[in-house]
Amino acid sequence: MTSPYPPRRRSGSDYSRTPGRVPPSPGYASSELSTSTISERQNPVVAAARSFTGMFAACFAPPESDNSRSLGDSEEFKSSSTASNGSRAGSRAGSQRGRNSNGGMNISSYNIVQRKEPGIVKFTMEEIFQVTRNFSPSFKIGQGGFGAVYKAKLLDGTVVAVKRAKKSLYEKHLGVEFQSEIQTLSKVEHLNLVKLYGYLDQGDERIIVVEYVPNGTLREHLDCIHGSVLDLAARLDVAIDVAHAITYLHMYIDHPIIHRDIKSSNILLTENFRAKVADFGFARQAADSDSGMTHVSTQVKGTAGYLDPEYLKTYQLTEKSDVYSFGVLLVELVTGRRPIEPKFELKERITAKWAMKRFMEDDAISVLDPRLDQTAANTLALHKILELALQCLAPRRQNRPSMKRCAEILWSIRKDFREQLSASNFRSFSTSSQRSSSLRE
Template identity: 40%
Template sequence: MMLVSGSSPSPPAPKASPSPLVAATPNQLVLGAPSNQKHHEHHLMSILGIGIAVTVAAIMMLIVLVVLICKKSRELEDSESMNKNSSKHFPICRPVHKFQEGTSSMFRKYSYKETKRGTYDFSTVIGRGGFGTVYKAQYTDGSMIAVKKMNRVSEQGEDEFCREIELLARLHHRHLVSLRGFCIKKRERFLMYEYMSNGSLKDHLHSPRKTPLSWETRIQIAIDVANALEYLHFYCDPPLCHRDIKSSNILLDENFVAKVADFGLAHASKGGSICLEPANTDIRGTPGYMDPEYVVTQELTDKSDVYSYGVLLLEMLTARRVVQDGVSLVESTQILLASESRLTELLDPHIKDSFDLDQLQTVVSIVRWCTQREGRARPSMKQVLQLLYESSDPMQSGFIQAVEDEDYEGGSDGRGRLSGVKIPRSGPLFHSGDGRYLASSSSTSRSYCSRSFLLETGSPRSPQNILSL
């Protein structure tokens, strides 16, 4: 055997065979699947949530946009409607916004927000009328205002609003309630008046909670109202008829100075023009105060106000309702009015011990004259005022003497003029709203427009029993 010298290389080690792949068991597949599935589901839910949120946001934005567009369109339509109505019924009526440019600093436009705050969300009701509700408002500047909210009913409400602004913005008299401003909110209309702290004459005549008015106060109120009517009938251009004189439209300030309110029914007198509908379009007013001739003829004259004033005087004398059990106060008191010996039976029991007999006779005579069935038989307000002046005690003998000696020229305070008018000694002068600057707690001088001492020429014939001028 042969021996091979040297070392022979060792044979290569056999390669390890790759280990065979072991297939995953079913159990292992089941354990790995939930994590992948949960991740996939979470991803889908996120996408779905984002999509829903975006869709909802888009829908909400679309809704808001539509609402804003509709709101703006409605406001534009309302504005156009108001302008059309105003131009249709009031062709020469100034646009509302121009009132802010007036010279009077007292007149302005109020915002709805401050009006709502001032009336405590419209909870301070102090009265209700045919054309709206009246609220007491206190503004941040400390001013006290009466806010009249016009009824939102129809075209009529807008017409009344424009009419009242047109009239009141140019009427200035110490016995007319002054307009302080206005407010417009969409379809709502507000008029701001000076606040009258003692409320209406009606409250003082018929409310048991009010202290009865004295005889002197009633006479002063009667003359205040007469002065206001005289101004409307004779010194407005064109002359105006109020057409709704009644106790609830007579307001009293802290000194019981009376002022006539509510010009929603006012009309130009026959022959005048003030961008109002014709005076004979319909019958409007308050039962008991309405002129019976006006009801029949539908023709409005200043004598219709004279009739209502006569009823108001009778109401102040008696403190009775103007209509009771379907019978008017004028009808129910005819027997007493016609009997000189029974005049005291007319009086309110609260003043039976404090009245002046001569004044009572004069006032009853005025009532009879003012409430004549035919308008031409009634007096003018000038004649009514003269009767009241002559029926009362003189304010001051020195003043009477001065008037008799020379013509009275009013100064810069706007008291007016008494030119060529002699006050008879037998007919003493009464202190009224025009003369109260001498003997009253009110220091306001008379209106520059009122000349109550002048008598109307060509006056209608006085009925029997009337005091002679």
């Protein structure tokens, strides 16, 4: 089949979505404009003045602060901490609904002119106080290991999630995660990655302002928290979206990035059930293959149940560690179970191990999420998805496929799945028509 990927690396803005995809909702179109951009469009005089001021200031601007160092130059980013399997609120802010979900103050556009990078706003504390109404409890929509998350609205109407890091002296690793997320998100742009709007790093306050994704996390939908069952077609679309996002990180930016925490609670869903990968606190720049490096030596970070066993054993991190986590995610999608199920009997406790054993015993149907129908189309897709998961979960990284290959295989699976659905619907329609004719006769 034809690969959905071009043979060259290109920037995020040049990266196209899968043909035939449901387009993003109109709400996301407006989010591409920053508050100062809106102000300039409304007042051409202001725009001209800002342009002149910018050229003048550029001649006398001080050098960039340490916080603006590149990914490779940041010593803090290079440092590692011990493994963490806690779930952080992160940019999964859209996963929970606030008591005042439509509320929010507007940021004044007059002060938001200082930028660290094009399109990334460096907010002041006063502006953050304005949009969160002094961190009003009614605006709070989440709480996690990183800290509290609030929902707010910018001047141009863009709804955002404001992530406020904890201030505990015992949470020093959160500073590393904060820098990691800022540095990573400021360098990437993809429809299946959560968008960064701005940040604040002032004193003991660390705040990230990111895209608000309103339809919860994938894990919530697999748990039916939102009241409906996510069908297999939607789950397959989510898998493809995630594969596209990780492929972009691994191949289509100047310095490839390893996410290191691919899991269902870090995947947010839009109103149209398009997936967006979030939470880049553990992200790490990949080894420079041009210099002959094959891996990055680092202490282990990630979430229990998703961690690459070879990475755990050798401390050698590669893009294939993300592939292993993606394999666990594929099993999670078709079974509906969490990677680790403590309440189950021992042989079923580790979901991926249990599912792969059943698959190898030619009993794949027994692992299908019981909330999904055992139709011909679902059964066919189940076998193919588990086969791909088995490859991703290979103990040795060289035996795992690339994320690009995973995306190509999933495309093929979705194509076959849709054809099977169409054939089944046609047969069902034909049978109904025959029954109707018999009754009339």
